[in-house]
Amino acid sequence: MSLHIILYFLQVLSALSHTEHNVHTMALSSVVALGANIICNKIPGLAPRQRAICQSRPDAIIVIGEGAQLGINECQYQFRYGRWNCSALGEKTVFGQELRVGSREAAFTYAITAAGAAHAVTAACSQGNLSHCGCDREKQGYYNQEEGWKWGGCSADIKYGIAFSRWFVDAREIKKNARRLMNLHNNEVGRKVLEERMKLECKCHGVSGSCTTKTCWTTLPKFREIGYILKDKYNKAVHVEVVRASRLRQPTFLKVKKSQGYRKPSESDLVYIDRSPNYCEEDAATGSVGTQGRLCNRTSPHTDGCDLMCCGRGYNTHQYTKVWQCNCKFQWCCFVKCNTCSERTEVFTCK
Ligand SMILES: *[C@@H]1O[C@H](CO)[C@@H](O)[C@H](O)[C@H]1NC(C)=O
Ligand SMILES: *[C@@H]1O[C@H](CO)[C@@H](O)[C@H](O)[C@H]1NC(C)=O
Ligand SMILES: *[C@@H]1O[C@H](CO)[C@@H](O)[C@H](O)[C@H]1NC(C)=O
DSSP states (O other): OOHHHHHHHHHHHHHHOTTOHHHHHHHHHHHHHHTHHHHHHHSTTOOHHHHHHHHHOHHHHHHHHHHHHHHHHHHHHHTTTSSSOSOOOSOEETTEEOOSSOOHHHHHHHHHHHHHHHHHHHHHHHTTOSTTOOBOTTSOEEEETTTTEEEOSOOBOHHHHHHHHHHHHGGGOOSOSHHHHHHHHHHHHHHHHHHHTOEEEEEEESGGGOOSEEEEEEEOOOHHHHHHHHHHHHHTOEEEEEEEOSTTOOEEEEEETTOSSOOOOOTTSOEESSOOOOOOSEETTTTEEOSTTOEEBTTOOSTTBHHHHTTTSOEEEEEEEEEEEEEEEEETTTEEEEEEEEEEEEEEEEO
16 A cells, blocks of 8 residues: 555544544554555444445545545534534444434435545546546547537546445445435435536637637536535425335335325435434434534524524633734835734633
């Protein structure tokens, strides 16, 4: 393994094990001595099939870890003003802590991490960082005779990224229960949003900017865009229930709750089976970390306001003086002269 792969492993591992410093130190010597085999056994929360994939494609697992991080970061950004801020008490996985309740928050995290994995794998393929993929080979040569452009450059191979995400991310659904159906549905929603947002970029070639020939290629969208779309779908998520159809009465498919007959949820909607807890208090049963200690805004009427954020428990006020350099002027010659400015500031945190 190359050094940068080892470093990525350490990053992934340390991100996963803040509390287990020994895992981190163990990781370095293990990678050096034993390689992927041991590392794949050390990553917490991998399903057996995921461990096998990890061992056969250690380079891809690092990229998956980055993709999961991309998803988690976006989740934290989208929910930075919410009582639930994308944290959970639960099992540690490569995708962060898992929510136990099949809530719309769980729906969002599954969709965004499945999309993150597909995004990261596709990007790594385009940059030649993965051994089994590259640019999209279907998108080469002439495409549209009438419009007169042809495929050129490196088109991102989104199909590969999506297939890899399906292969690896979906492999964690080992229990044959309602959550499995919910999670697989939401994973697919996340990947579909990404696929639909692929962009076409073009470049003109010719004398002084004329467009005698034009080449185009597909590129990945900014992940932020995916975050906003999924946040919107989170707000409109559909409550579903499981239908046990087979002879063994195993969960077979999902239907929209309280719908007439068996109306299946749309492939583009996020779905949830449990109502959300209010996320006010720490609760191991629901995976809620509570809002104690969260920053809040005393004047905001929204969920970041202290009333809503602190669930009526009240808040603590912390006063401090902010000091910084200001009114800097350049003096001839040659130094910069500044004043010191200060300001009394307050922050509020939930009790
Ligand atoms: C590809 O590898 C290079 C060099 O190690 C790294 O800087 C870059 O971030 C990688 N790109 C992706 C998308 O993983
Ligand atoms: C989310 O809230 C918890 C509980 O207050 C806090 O410990 C954690 O640092 C917060 N996470 C982020 C990303 O803000
Ligand atoms: C607090 O909320 C108000 C009203 O929404 C807003 O104008 C203000 O910028 C917020 N303050 C901070 C520190 O975010």
